[in-house]
Amino acid sequence: MALSWKLVIDCADASAQADFWAAALEYEVEDPSPLIGQLLAAGRLPEAAVTEHRGRKVFRGYGAVRHPEDPFDPASGVGKGRRLLFQEVPEPKTVKNRLHLDVHAGPGGLAELVERLEGLGAVKVQEVDKGPAGHWWVMRDPEGNEFCAA
Structure with missing residues (x-):
């Protein structure tokens, strides 16, 4: 059985990188706002872990894109196929x-x-x-x- 994977890319601005690569590859930026809303309402996520990008709540320091034809979890927005995850790191390239x-x-x-x-x-x-x-x-x-x- 093939393994699931995602490519994780360190960066300075995860949301901006996700926007660029989604447009470059014609992928979709993942929308975690429904999951974030549930976690905030249940008190399982501190408000400091969340920011807003393009009118949606996103996890601070993270952004992801997925292939538009691949399956994804509608509750979390997380892709289950071809996926790039951008994570902010303090050191520059x-x-x-x-x-x-x-x-x-x-x-x-x-x-x-x-x-x-x-x-x-x-x-x-x-x-x-x-x-x-x-x-x-x-x-x-x-x-x-x-x-x-x-």
Whole structure:
């Protein structure tokens, strides 16, 4: 049986990273507000653990995105499939990522993909041309994390 997983990414602003990557991947930002409401009402969550983002209550320091076609728990908003969880950490990014995402365009759509990602706040770093093996862009998300658009 295959194991469930999520990719956890350290960052400075979890909600902003979730917004960027949801738009970049055409995923959905998870909405934990129903769960937060239940936990607050039951006295099981301190108000200090909650903040508001885009008119919804979210867990302070966390944001997540999920694939729109994958199953999720409607009570908590947590995805049960392809999922990225962003968690805020105090230290800044200082070196190259040891892990990164590759975002793939459809056939002939690399220029449009790169333009869309730039419109979301990504920055082109380097064009890589491997001849017959293909060509892609190394880019950075709004917090400077490297990823590839191919």
